[in-house]
Amino acid sequence: MKLLRVGPVGQERPAVLDGAGNLREISEAEIDGAFFASGGVARVREALERDELPVLEAEGLRIGAPIARPGKIVCVGLNYRDHAEETNAAIPAEPIIFMKAPNTIVGPDDEVLIPRDSVKTDWEVELAVVIGETARYVETHEEALSKIAGYAISNDVSEREFQLERGGQWDKGKSCETFNPLGPWLVTADEIADPQSLGLRLWVDGAQFQNGDTKNMIFTVAEIVRYLSRFMVLEPGDLINTGTPAGVALGLPGKPYLRAGQIVELEIDGLGSQRQTVGQA
Incomplete structure (x- = not known):
């Protein structure tokens, strides 16, 4: 669904x-x-x-984020081996966790704004997980998966100078306005047979930069939920961004960071697609 x-x-x-x-x-x-x-x-x-729901006229109707403002957005950094390697980072022994402001969420086709004074705004296609039941001290991967309501596409937009060169505090480079396009849909967990078998792709102005697969995650979706539940209570409606594969501007020759006027398109198997125009704050 x-x-x-x-x-x-x-x-x-x-x-x-x-x-x-x-x-x-x-x-x-x-x-x-x-x-x-x-x-x-x-x-x-x-x-x-029961066929009780009235049909809506979809033409011209904006699609917003599939969930209203979550209580928290928890993100996993460097969760694909190839992404860690392209950024010259060590492979993490445990998940690297940071938070993102809930008001970063916008619709899948809404404008993404480059922050004022930014010169290093970057893209990241990610599998997003929405929690459906309270997860507290989860013991097994099976239990962890049972806590998931569904999955969606997330663009974990990042400002690399703010993230890495302004005191090393990742949240500063992750929480700017419009920095989390989400959707178009929340696909319920019963429709995703295996969250570790989904292709992820991203293009900028028609040129493909990311082409990965969730099978290459260092820490699986189930392990992420289990692990997080040891450190915080995950509540219904919370969002988890599970990491991005290789192909971000930070790791590419010439570091082609986003500029106003560009078009970013991304998709994940079974979860639809997004298309954002980049603007200036």
Whole structure:
């Protein structure tokens, strides 16, 4: 099942995409932590199966982020061996964890803004995980996967000077406005047979820079959820960005960082695609 939110910024309505590709309105107040905690996914699935949901006219309708503002965004750095190697970083022995401000989330096709004084704004296609049940001291990978509501595409936009050259505090380079396009859909976990078998790709102005696969993660999705639950309580609606494969500007010859006017396109198998125009803050 593909859950999404549609409409103008700040006025998004929850919806679901049915098997025939029709957009259908759902009666839930929002797709957020309360929705997941109260069994919202099951309610929508049942209503869809009973054909109770009205069809929406999709033409010209903006797609917002598939979940409303999460309680927290937790990110994993250097989680693909090839990405660590291209940036001359050591392969981590444990997941490298940082946080991203929840208000960085925008729709999958919304404008991405280069921050003022930025000269090193970079792209990162990532598999995003949305938590559906509280995860606290999870013991096994099976239990970890059971805590996941679904998956989505995330662009973990990063400003490398802010991240690496301004005191070494990653959060500063990760939390600028518009730095987390998400969506177009939240694909429920039952539709993703294996989160470690998904291709990820990204293009800038039509030139492909990233072409990876989640099978090459250093720490799997299940291990990330299990590991994080030892250090913090993961709550319904929380978002986890699981890392990016090789091909970011930081690791490329000439370091071709983003400029205003460029177009970034990204996709993950089974999760749809995004397309952003780069603007200037």
